[in-house]
Amino acid sequence: MAELPENLVALILSGAGGAYVRAVFAPEQNWKRRLVEGSAGAVSAIFLGGVLGHLINAATGAELYAYLAGGFIMGEGGILAVQAIRRKFLPSEDADNG
Template sequence: MNEPTILQAIKTLMGNSPEHLNALIISGAGGAYVRAVFAPQSSWRKRALEGTAGAVSAIFLGGVLGHLIDAITGAETYAYLAGGFIMGEGGIVAVQAVRRKFLGDEAK
């Protein structure tokens, strides 16, 4: 039996997902990388955790932002690339701002 490798599984998953989701994943990872490189923390572990959180926020929040950009500009996949990158790099700050707005002092 020829079992699929992890790379083959990723290729199959990416091939079967919508184009804008692929754009969010790739650009979110890029934004998270930029965030990790320029993060003020001296700990690489903390940078990696912030980068991971940025990538996750890019997937979930980047879709909303990408949809808004696409509606305004009609840029299609490029709108999702921009939304994913912005949320990958600044998603943590965006999530904290939303939490403060809706949860007030409880978000601290």
């Protein structure tokens, strides 16, 4: 990890933090779904967090802190987006039991 650019390391760490916070406040009982949501949060943090971090940096000049904020927001928001898409397109487990 030492060879990665500083901004990418910040996105990975802050994205993991955002995904962790989301998992604490909205825990998923199914471990497969939890893994998928965590992965989506990490991917969102790396790809979309970079864009958001760049925008925050351009507006504030906060440099590394802008990327930390962008990664955290996308780490948490990416999981929320996956949950919304899953509810819309995948059948509920409760529907299978009823």
